[in-house]
Amino acid sequence: MKDLKEIVRKNIYSLKPYSSARNEFKGEASIFIDANENPYDTPYNRYPDPLQLQVKEKISALKGVSVENIFLGVGSDEPIDLLYRIFCEPQKDNVVALEPTYGMYAVCADINNVEYRKVSLKEDYQFSADELLAATDKNTKIIWLCSPNNPTGNALDAVEIEKVLKNFSGIVAVDEAYIDFSSQPSFLKVLKKYPNMVVLQTFSKAWGSAGVRLGMAFASEDIIKIFNKVKYPYNVNVLTQRYAIKLLDNFSQVEKKVKAILKNREKLEKQLAKIKCIKEVYPTDANFILVKTIDSDAIYKYLIEKGIVARNRNGITLCDNCLRITVGTAEENKQVIVALKNFSK
Numbered sequence: 621m622k623d624l625k626e627i628v629r630k631n632i633y634s635l636k637p638y639s640s641a642r643n644e645f646k647g648e649a650s651i652f653i654d655a656n657e658n659p660y661d662t663p664y665n666r667y668p669d670p671l672q673l674q675v676k677e678k679i680s681a682l683k684g685v686s687v688e689n690i691f692l693g694v695g696s697d698e699p700i701d702l703l704y705r706i707f708c709e710p711q712k713d714n715v716v717a718l719e720p721t722y723g724m725y726a727v728c729a730d731i732n733n734v735e736y737r738k739v740s741l742k743e744d745y746q747f748s749a750d751e752l753l754a755a756t757d758k759n760t761k762i763i764w765l766c767s768p769n770n771p772t773g774n775a776l777d778a779v780e781i782e783k784v785l786k787n788f789s790g791i792v793a794v795d796e797a798y799i800d801f802s803s804q805p806s807f808l809k810v811l812k813k814y815p816n817m818v819v820l821q822t823f824s825k826a827w828g829s830a831g832v833r834l835g836m837a838f839a840s841e842d843i844i845k846i847f848n849k850v851k852y853p854y855n856v857n858v859l860t861q862r863y864a865i866k867l868l869d870n871f872s873q874v875e876k877k878v879k880a881i882l883k884n885r886e887k888l889e890k891q892l893a894k895i896k897c898i899k900e901v902y903p904t905d906a907n908f909i910l911v912k913t914i915d916s917d918a919i920y921k922y923l924i925e926k927g928i929v930a931r932n933r934n935g936i937t938l939c940d941n942c943l944r945i946t947v948g949t950a951e952e953n954k955q956v957i958v959a960l961k962n963f964s965k
């Protein structure tokens with residue numbers, strides 16, 4: 621990896637961050653008159669902990685990663701956007717990503733006026749590190765790897781991911797939004813080995829908390845420090861922090877639901893494979909299943925009429941006539957299967 625100083629934008633490297641009241645005084649006191657807060661309506665009258673230490677300590681214990689290596693944001697969307705703002709000089713730098721993948725990497729590139737280079741996955745939805753690296757140049761700052769990948773559902777080949785980590789001198793962002801549903805291990809276990817890696821995880825999928833908006837980024841202490849410098853001072857609100865603590869204290873409940881989803885997924889995969897209008901059920905490491913159909917536009921519309929909303933991925937690279945189906949409850953899956961069985965062209 622290159623020195624951080626060489627790959628961080630100059631204005632960000634030298635940025636002196638806003639120092640909030642809660643930054644300047646940390647600790648217990650009986651009277652707080654430092655932040656112009658309203659004295660009534662505890663606890664929501666108070667600004668949240670800007671560094672969310674209580675939440676991070678619990679995540680640290682769960683994941684075996686030090687607090688200094690954790691960043692929390694408003695969903696994964698926040699660290700995705702921050703990576704552009706920290707590393708990519710608009711109109712000069714570029715990023716490289718596989719195609720198809722999660723749409724936010726491209727949208728954030730557009731918002732930040734950064735060139736987005738796409739390298740197509742192979743027919744089996746895997747990729748070659750060499751091909752990906754060949755698309756980089758001296759201005760490439762970030763490589764995006766989503767594993768398990770959205771919308772294809774498969775985990776990317778870990779050997780190829782490591783090859784990218786070893787051979788790219790910029791930032792490699794490994795988006796593990798679906799890792800809790802995967803048979804593959806998380807790259808968190810090699811966080812120390814790769815100082816250029818940023819692992820993204822989220823409370824939105826396995827944790828059942830998409831509405832709460834909480835995302836995690838794991839990286840070297842130096843990278844996390846820059847994240848903290850650039851983020852809005854109070855990015856994660858009090859309600860979200862309290863809710864996250866509750867979830868983390870009841871982690872066995874999260875695990876139970878993940879198990880149930882995995883069981884439902886297995887059953888759904890088998891049933892989908894028997895349906896006439898479905899030509900192929902792709903292997904999945906996530907909480908959704910990509911299927912190739914005989915006519916995804918027609919089936920999508922037909923399902924809507926039945927009150928069922930799937931994601932139509934027709935027209936996306938390597939996803940012609942594909943629908944992306946999220947694994948629901950056993951009852952929901954049953955209804956989806958009945959509806960699909962009754963589809964006739």
Ligand SMILES: *Cc1c(COP(=O)(O)O)cnc(C)c1O
Pocket residue numbers: 694695696697698722766770795797821822823824825830834835
């Ligand atoms: C759903 C998803 C996320 C989660 O985004 P949040 O902002 O945390 O809700 C991140 N990455 C991928 C690939 C996803 O599919």
